[in-house]
């Protein structure tokens with residue numbers, strides 16, 4: 319069993335957790351970071367690495383994966399220790415006032431304060447209920463697009479009616495041999511601009527609209543897909559010759575073990591005091607998508623500000639009795655880690 323001691327444990331290495339490492343470091347607090355995924359970046363890296371983000375201050379646009387790389391670079395001077403591929407399962411308060419946490423692989427972490435930056439919890443895609451789909455996952459069925467180029471020249475079927483389905487249909491139609499968009503009705507939940515682009519691509523034959531249809535079955539062998547079977551609500555079926563299926567039915571939000579830690583919750587979110595990101599349990603803070611308060615905006619930039627608030631509040635716990643002198647980064651520079 320591996321055991322570590324540190325100032326702060328951050329649960330979640332999404333964009334907000336990564337920025338919290340920097341903010342903690344600027345206040346001379348050391349961090350360990352645990353993530354259930356085997357890489358940093360949370361939703362940005364796992365769900366839309368090659369999509370441009372337009373609302374990160376000072377970046378007119380930046381690819382999601384590039385943002386993750388820059389956040390890692392910004393955190394690097396503070397030498398954070400990452401524990402990937404493990405989920406924090408247990409959290410308990412010790413008599414000393416410190417926290418003891420245990421992960422799914424048995425790592426034990428002791429710390430003075432906890433920052434939960436767990437996004438929508440240990441997230442996973444909503445899987446369509448198709449018999450035998452597991453055999454195709456990772457070979458012909460993907461729940462996210464890691465690299466657009468992987469789909470060049472392929473016959474791709476995208477299923478779903480939200481932003482992800484529409485945006486990827488538009489984007490991938492530039493390089494696929496054939497692109498089907500399967501949806502159970504002819505209305506899509508997407509930006510009006512995307513809806514117009516989609517219509518233009520469908521009119522020009524670049525995208526074949528398969529509506530109103532839903533997924534019915536998969537055909538192929540050894541994980542290699544040959545066709546996707548779709549059906550109308552009345553049960554009439556047809557086959558689409560396809561190499562790849564991309565089902566985009568959103569994320570399953572599952573708080574997982576976090577729900578058992580005695581924190582005040584509001585439907586899968588942790589309620590916090592907005593000014594400090596403090597949860598109902600002193601010493602535990604929550605930031606980013608998982609944290610909620612009145613009029614919360616679930617945006618990366620809100621999470622960044624919450625990371626700063628949480629770290630300033632945590633400073634008083636990590637360094638009790640020490641006077642705190644507020645300094646701009648232009649004055650302090652980036653402090654050296656001991």
Ligand SMILES: Cc1cc2nc3c(=O)[nH]c(=O)nc-3n(C[C@H](O)[C@H](O)[C@H](O)COP(=O)(O)OP(=O)(O)OC[C@H]3O[C@@H](n4cnc5c(N)ncnc54)[C@H](O)[C@@H]3O)c2cc1C
Nearest residue numbers: 330332334353354360361405406436437439440606607618
């Ligand atoms: C397609 C798409 C486009 C988007 N576009 C934008 C945009 O343009 N602008 C914008 O501001 N936002 C956008 N968002 C939202 C943005 O991605 C989220 O607001 C952001 O990722 C939240 O960051 P986070 O660090 O709070 O959580 P996440 O990115 O969700 O990361 C949380 C991490 O915590 C880990 N975790 C959870 N529970 C545990 C546990 N118990 N133990 C260990 N690890 C755990 C997860 O594995 C995950 O890696 C978009 C989202 C999607 C899906």
